[in-house]
Amino acid sequence: MLDVKDAISADDYVDPITADPREFAAKVNAWVPHDIVLKDAWFPLAHSFAVTDKPVRRAIYSQPFFLWREGGTAVAAEFHPADADKPTKSHYSDDAARYPVIEKYGYVWCWFGDPANAAPEHIPSIPYLPEDGGLPLHMLGTVRFDCTAPLSLENLIDLTHADFLHADVVGDEKMDKETVEVFHDSETITMVRTCVNKSVAPIMKIFGGVKVDVQQVRQVIRIYLRSHAAIAYGRFSPGDNVQLFHPCVPETRDRTRLDYAINTTNVKKTNLFRYMMPKASYKVSRQDSYMTSPQSPRYMNPEKRKDLHSPLDEAGQKYRVLMLALAERQAQGDFAYRDNVSADCSQIIGYDGK
Amino acid sequence: MAEAWWAVARSEEVTSAKPINVDIGNQPVVLWRDAQGIVRALEDRCPHRRTPLSLGCVLGNGMIQCGYHGWTYDGATGHLKDIPNLKSDVKFPPVYRAIPFAVSETGGFVRVCLDANAPAPLPAAVTLPLCGTVNVALDHEHYIAALFDDPSAVIGIRGVRFTPYLLAELAEHEGKLVLERSCQWAGLHWPSPFSSDFPITLRISTDPVTGECDLLLRDDGFHPLLSATLAPVPAARGVTQIRWRAKLSDNRPGMRAKLLGAGPPFFVRSNIDGAALRVLKPSASIHAATLRNEIAARTAAASAA
Ligand code: FES
Numbered sequence: 001m002l003d004v005k006d007a008i009s010a011d012d013y014v015d016p017i018t019a020d021p022r023e024f025a026a027k028v029n030a031w032v033p034h035d036i037v038l039k040d041a042w043f044p045l046a047h048s049f050a051v052t053d054k055p056v057r058r059a060i061y062s063q064p065f066f067l068w069r070e071g072g073t074a075v076a077a078e079f080h081p082a083d084a085d086k087p088t089k090s091h092y093s094d095d096a097a098r099y100p101v102i103e104k105y106g107y108v109w110c111w112f113g114d115p116a117n118a119a120p121e122h123i124p125s126i127p128y129l130p131e132d133g134g135l136p137l138h139m140l141g142t143v144r145f146d147c148t149a150p151l152s153l154e155n156l157i158d159l160t161h162a163d164f165l166h167a168d169v170v171g172d173e174k175m176d177k178e179t180v181e182v183f184h185d186s187e188t189i190t191m192v193r194t195c196v197n198k199s200v201a202p203i204m205k206i207f208g209g210v211k212v213d214v215q216q217v218r219q220v221i222r223i224y225l226r227s228h229a230a231i232a233y234g235r236f237s238p239g240d241n242v243q244l245f246h247p248c249v250p251e252t253r254d255r256t257r258l259d260y261a262i263n264t265t266n267v268k269k270t271n272l273f274r275y276m277m278p279k280a281s282y283k284v285s286r287q288d289s290y291m292t293s294p295q296s297p298r299y300m301n302p303e304k305r306k307d308l309h310s311p312l313d314e315a316g317q318k319y320r321v322l323m324l325a326l327a328e329r330q331a332q333g334d335f336a337y338r339d340n341v342s343a344d345c346s347q348i349i350g351y352d353g354k
Numbered sequence: 355m356a357e358a359w360w361a362v363a364r365s366e367e368v369t370s371a372k373p374i375n376v377d378i379g380n381q382p383v384v385l386w387r388d389a390q391g392i393v394r395a396l397e398d399r400c401p402h403r404r405t406p407l408s409l410g411c412v413l414g415n416g417m418i419q420c421g422y423h424g425w426t427y428d429g430a431t432g433h434l435k436d437i438p439n440l441k442s443d444v445k446f447p448p449v450y451r452a453i454p455f456a457v458s459e460t461g462g463f464v465r466v467c468l469d470a471n472a473p474a475p476l477p478a479a480v481t482l483p484l485c486g487t488v489n490v491a492l493d494h495e496h497y498i499a500a501l502f503d504d505p506s507a508v509i510g511i512r513g514v515r516f517t518p519y520l521l522a523e524l525a526e527h528e529g530k531l532v533l534e535r536s537c538q539w540a541g542l543h544w545p546s547p548f549s550s551d552f553p554i555t556l557r558i559s560t561d562p563v564t565g566e567c568d569l570l571l572r573d574d575g576f577h578p579l580l581s582a583t584l585a586p587v588p589a590a591r592g593v594t595q596i597r598w599r600a601k602l603s604d605n606r607p608g609m610r611a612k613l614l615g616a617g618p619p620f621f622v623r624s625n626i627d628g629a630a631l632r633v634l635k636p637s638a639s640i641h642a643a644t645l646r647n648e649i650a651a652r653t654a655a656a657s658a659a
Pocket residue numbers: 400401402403404405420421422423424425
């Protein structure tokens with residue numbers, strides 16, 4: 001079941017996105033993110049530094065995960081070791097009530113799904129995070145959203161909102177030209193937004209030492225659908241590149257936890273931007289929450305009225321359809337990965353190691 | 355609910371500086387003033403990604419701009435006029451719109467009708483100068499019943515005590531539900547159960563659908579002392595939002611009547627005493643539902659004919 005190549009050759013899989021446009025639109029509008037619960041995925045439940053000998057509690061769709069270290073190795077269990085009357089164990093953990101765990105990129109990843117299907121090749125590729133972690137603490141942080149995780153990700157992949165909601169951090173919508181390109185496979189969606197002569201992000205002006213008024217921008221958002229984890233990679237010239245890992249862990253169907261990592265080791269140590277950019281998450285996340293929080297209850301139940309879309313929403317629409325396609329396949333018992341999420345995606349996101 | 359005109363705001367509350375959110379039952383509504391000073395009302399839900407339009411802003415041209423992606427709507431029709439990032443002059447198809455509601459501003463109240471084509475209500479002759487807004491955690495129906503059964507549960511008039519005695523029980527007059535209650539001046543005097551006559555009365559005339567009330571305090575010489583309009587609107591979670599306006603008459607014969615002007619003469623309670631409310635005997639309000647149904651049936655028959 002886990003053999004990726006076999007699965008591809010031996011099936012009648014139809015890309016949900018190349019299908020009939022009417023069907024596509026119908027799927028986009030059947031979007032009830034609150035109802036989507038995908039299984040068989042790795043979730044980055046904690047920064048490595050947060051897991052010590054003393055258990056910490058996390059959750060995926062309300063399922064409890066207790067994380068701690070045994071002889072330095074991270075472990076995850078369904079019950080707190082001090083919980084005397086062990087309740088009945090779910091089928092998400094093994095006979096010892098332990099979950100599959102992998103430590104990579106400075107995170108403790110836990111498997112949500114059938115433990116027998118857990119495999120390291122389903123951990124997403126994040127080219128700009130060191131595989132064995134070790135980023136300084138000021139580049140890591142936690143923020144929470146009281147909305148359903150897919151709305152947080154839809155928010156992220158639709159970057160035009162930034163020009164309005166985050167104008168005071170990343171600059172307004174003034175620019176000469178904007179293009180949005182979208183790529184996908186069955187497990188990922190990648191959006192590339194290119195802006196010509198865009199107003200310089202205030203944070204780069206104030207802290208980044210950018211003196212000019214406009215800059216060339218190329219922003220990439222890549223979402224690993226099942227893991228609800230996103231890469232946000234921005235190239236700014238003039239200016240420094242922004243290397244953000246943005247995993248949206250669905251703690252419940254209506255609450256999202258984001259343990260972010262923003263790698264600014266590429267920025268000169270004397271440049272304030274290196275220290276300020278990671279802190280921008282605190283402000284930016286509250287701005288996003290200002291919108292996604294009232295949105296969330298409005299996406300809990302099927303809605304007769306269709307959302308309206310603009311050509312700039314291509315990525316968000318495709319994200320919806322791909323998520324629904326995965327959910328439908330899982331409903332039919334098909335949990336296989338058809339595409340390899342751990343293959344290095346440097347080329348796809350345009351990351352050159354600098 | 356759909357055809358009624360609900361007084362969802364006082365004129366002072368609606369500006370072009372910042373849109374405001376109100377609701378009519380479960381329907382959230384955004385209100386603002388456009389470049390001509392006309393009040394506009396749209397569904398408080400951007401049809402793009404369902405965020406409240408009231409979190410956005412009013413542009414210089416009087417249109418409302420959603421705070422999320424900047425979609426911009428014309429207040430009169432709800433039509434989408436601009437998606438700033440598109441940088442094009444394309445016209446949007448007519449389905450690209452937020453639902454508009456009818457608005458009427460008169461007498462210092464902004465009234466909204468959920469039916470955009472509803473004929474405007476009659477203009478008010480005067481705008482009462484005193485005003486306020488209060489949110490009460492009691493639903494609309496019970497709020498009005500409390501006003502009928504014991505006004506002191508929900509409002510107060512300076513120096514006035516409401517007695518349990520009615521001069522006219524709730525009855526229909528020209529499409530309104532009207533009752534008149536005997537009142538006393540506060541202070542020491544012969545107890546009301548043993549009083550033959552009372553110096554003042556409060557007349558309450560209520561719209562059978564919206565519950566909007568005109569209150570009139572008069573003395574025994576039939577001099578109007580205080581007029582007030584109370585507009586309770588059902589809001590989310592069973593809350594009732596009350597906007598009110600009031601005016602003291604200029605000529606108020608008698609010492610007690612003059613003292614009405616010694617401070618704020620009228621107030622609407624924001625907290626209701628649940629212990630007192632629970633045991634408040636339904637009396638004047640008992641026939642309200644029957645009267646409303648009769649009026650509604652008659653209106654329906656008239657419009658069918
Ligand atoms: S939600 Fe209003 S513009 Fe997108």
